[in-house]
Amino acid sequence: MTETLIKLDNISKIYQDKTVVSNLSLDVQAGEILVLVGSSGSGKTTTLKMVNQLITQTEGNVLFKGKNVNEYKLRDLRLQIGYVLQQIALFPNMTVAQNISLIPEMKKQSKAEINKMVDDLLREVDLDPVNYRNRMPNELSGGEQQRIGILRAFAANQDVVLMDEPFSALDPILRSQLQVLVKKIHQQFGTTIIFVTHDMDEALRLGDRIAVMRHGQILQVDTPEEIVKNPANTFVSEMFANSMAQDVFGVYLSRLELLGYLDDQDTSTPLGDLDTNSTVGEAIKLLAQHDVITITTKNSGLKVLSKAQLFKFISEFQDM
């Protein structure tokens, strides 16, 4: 994670006399998932769209692979950058397969290659190609549609994929399924992803690094752990209240891990089947029968959560 793929260099966007992004600088490393998080109107979408030049900055430079974006032909630039919209925006006149093969076709990949890839990708997201290839978008559920939306963006093996609140219109279960999917695809292809959300929990689950935005500026860019442990200012810590989790029961256990509420303990017999994608609510149910439960974490194997630690977290939650 050393190579800078995208560099936003002191960019500003000013509409008439309203500054919506001001003097923002940000480096996106090749292969990382960078999450832009911030409340509504903080300039996330504006910043994201300046990367593929759907919006041109008023000041500053955007560099892609070390070269200023205005040195690229617009089409060449955009063909290297995938895009996933909150509105999904599958083309209603094209089948699932046609939607997915759109960009590879524009890139003049061979028909046979594309067909095989479409089938592989559909299987990857648990949609049977035989059944789904020739469906029209309006014959799909919202979750299925967004899965196709994601495939469409990744299909052409893009260097970077921009995702603007892709899951905020979906219900919580679908949302977490698709978050897992994005993680999986990211690991498989190593694609760089810039992911916009205003849900801090989503940011914590997905981000290799998180950039917290407010009023068109970046307050802090850091790993999830650092953000949770050492928020740069009160606004950053307040962002946690902006989580999609309405109350403490909806908080993901990953947050407890990041905050250090999970303990190391050598238990050879796992208790329960919770992991860091489970919620506090689920943990409470299990802890009603046990004093300590085990949690499978992403990076550091099995950890344990005790009643005492959970109570401590809940009591401190109000103050976060």
Next chain:
Amino acid sequence: MSHFIQTLISERFNLFNAILQHIEISLVALVIAIIIAVPIAISVLNHKKIAYVITQFAGVLQTIPSLALLGLLIPFVGIGQVPAVIALVVYAILPIFQNTYIGLTSIDPSLDEAANAFGMTKFEKLTKVQLPIALPTIIAGIRQALVMIIGTATLAALIGAGGLGNLILLGIDRNDNTLTIIGAIAAALLAIIFSALIYVLQKGKLRYSILALLLIVAIPVGNGIYQAVQPKQTTITIAGKLGSEPDILINMYKELIEAKNSNTKVILKPNFGQTSFLFNALKAKQIDIYPEFTGTVLESLVKVPKGQRDTGISPERLYGYAKKDLKNQFDLDYLPPMKYNNTYSIIVTKAFADKYHLKNISDLRNIESQLHAGFDLEFLNRADGYKGLQEKYGLSVTSQSVDAALRYEALRSGKVNVIDGFSTDSQIRQYNFVELKDNHHLFPVYQGAPLVSATFAKENPEIVDTLNALAGKITDDEMREMNYQVNVKGKSPAVVARNFLVTHHLLGANEK
């Protein structure tokens, strides 16, 4: 019902031709309208104000009554299919433009954003995303335009463009409602069938639809090209007004000309329209010859010095005036007229004439009190109509106005016992009525004669000679009989014309 079927059978060739012409005019107009409206709509997509102005403008065009629009076009493009197609295009542009514009602008903006983000060029976006998504709306506009075109195209017959309007007009002219109804039903069916066809095409693949449309248009265009590159014989175009009489006459012209001038081909345009259309077409050299009445020339075509209008002038002098005025004012040559005089006439039943020994109009005075007249409204009000009867013949009768179409029926059924009519009306022959002689020369003379341009006459002396063979020929009775054969017996004008020429030795029986 049996009359309906009979008419359908006897007019099947006319109907078939009219349908083909109708389809041709309509589809050519439709395709031109699409070619104009769709690209304009695409090019103003991002210019809301211009789109608004265009919509308003097209809307204004659409409020012009179709007849007025056709009339306005005549000075610029003459008559025939060209002005008809132009007028139809003018009407069709609005629905196609509007639907294309609305279809393209109401596309979900997020789709537009996606297309842009994926690096599509404007053209790719248009062909892969915008047009396919807007297609149902655009097609709806095209269908709307087509239905309107097919309906309005019936008016094209008024300026000689042919089509189903011809049948409708012919029906009105012959007072044959069945013919009018057949024309109207055929037009309605065409609209329904083509509307359904477009619907079916829309469900199919786009490229097939375009192919099908192109094919349909290519046929008339190809035909035009074929005609253009054909070895050029001399072709002469002869047109005639609406009705059986001019139709028979121009068929005689054709037979005679083609028999005597082997290298000449005559194209006929029967039922070509009203007097002013034909006259303008002749001046514009779109047609070469058409038969015109002396009375009509003096009454509506030339500026007549006072004095010529006096009634009672001999037919020879009247023709002389008409010929001189046409030459001086329009540089046209008016060839010598035929014998028959198609003017107003006073008509009674045979029984009535026999009973009171009626021969002349003046004989009516003796039985004034017994007369119950049914006169057409126009006749009642014309100076050379009923008013003239009162002045010149001192005749004063109880009269009621009867619609021109119903006069003969009223006379036959005895509701009235004297009517006005035209001397060559086929009903006189059909019901064996008697025409009273205008012995005080009240009615103006209407003798038919070929009208050509002076240049044409000079360049084609042999044609002029040929046509002059008809000068002084064809009596009132003969003309009436021929009209009867066509209007009542349902014979084709060409056959009737040929029979006449052969029996009167104007044409050898084997000649052709």
